Amino acid sequence: MKEKKIAVLGLGYVGLPLALQLSFSYNVLGYDIDDIRIKELRKGIDKTLEVSEPLLKKQQKNGLFFTTCSKDISDCNFYIATVPTPIDVRKKPDFSALKKVCETIGKLLVYGDTVIFESTVYPGATEEICGPILEKFSKNLKAGKDFFLGYSPERVNPGDKVHTIDKINKVVSGQTQKVEKDLLEIYKNLTSGEVYLAKSIKVAEASKVIENAQRDINIAFINEVAKICTKVNISSYDVLEASLTKWNFLNFEPGLVGGHCIGVDPYYLAEKAKNLNVRPEVILSGRSTNDNMVKFVGKEIIKKLPPSSSCLFLGVTFKENVPDLRNSKSLELMKYLEKKNIKISFYDPFIEHLKGFKSFKKKNLTNKKFDGIILSVPHKKMLLNFKQNFLSLLKKEGFFFDVKGKFRNKKISNYWSL
């Protein structure tokens, strides 16, 4: 079992839980270019809150090792890259981290090594972008002959304590039968879920990117429904509850789609489509509908408030129960409202300070009441005693904006939700 020595490169939301879980079965080294991240991990601190301190410390005692030095991982025979694949300002795939990590791995490659990618990409990227860079930086090694490529898309869902890395079904793929066999072995040791062998690397890449694009499009449809419902003065959540009594109605909710997966991955698929002269109309229309929800929600809030109102904004991360602010549409909504002269105090149990915004501390409150309370990201931690802790801070004529409809059945007056 220990003959496979695995390096996981990129220890973020995906890479750290992966390295930790693999370390129960293999000799694992974690590599990241972020010095602070490595220092924290060595102390057992995971700022992403995906992994517990005792477990992180225990597995380090059992051999899991974290480093920023690529030499430390040079005698590994399996390299798994879990680096970010974001979009640039033009909303085009930004492969810079992926290219850089290929350079790092390429320099370390020896005959017989395997390089597995977990980063989300479009079909073809592993073999067309990563393979040639690995070859270029290796010592004249050829992909598929001297070293081998594999791809296994990641499905973990930050903040989700049910569909965890040790239980979810995984898709794997490899350049040769030997790689397929190795990946099946590695990932069967990782998860108690099904490990599905895709027909090719391209199929595995495509399977991941369409999962997230499909989700984005479905949410976009429901967001459009929510806009219509707002105009006819009914709650989209009430409509959805009724529709869901039909056996084949799909369960999606309206909302702000942020983060670095659902709001990003469709652009990878769209880019591939454009390169192939296929117009990604549905994909991009979904993206634009979801992106425009910030403005829609912002306008609905402003309509109901007196000019220069003061509002308490609750939840600013990109989704519930995670500390991640990247591409947060709630943060965008808060900025939008501020620009429209709404005075914002914010509270988020995961975020203490935000440049340019006043953070709300109950103990500093001097009889102040708000014109509006906006519950944008309903973190579990905030929902306990919500009425007492937050709604009590609303002026008598004040409005409660419950973006995700958490309290829609509670008969609250001056209430709005999507």
Ligand SMILES: NC(=O)c1ccc[n+]([C@@H]2O[C@H](COP(=O)([O-])OP(=O)(O)OC[C@H]3O[C@@H](n4cnc5c(N)ncnc54)[C@H](O)[C@@H]3O)[C@@H](O)[C@H]2O)c1
């Ligand atoms: N977070 C999710 O929910 C999720 C789910 C499924 C798939 N994915 C995909 O997984 C990939 C990683 O996402 P993430 O959320 O873990 O990203 P992240 O930003 O949380 O972590 C990435 C880590 O990679 C490191 N890094 C960047 N460049 C590097 C390099 N050249 N060498 C080594 N380390 C480097 C960063 O310092 C960071 O610690 C992306 O392709 C993403 O689309 C993410």
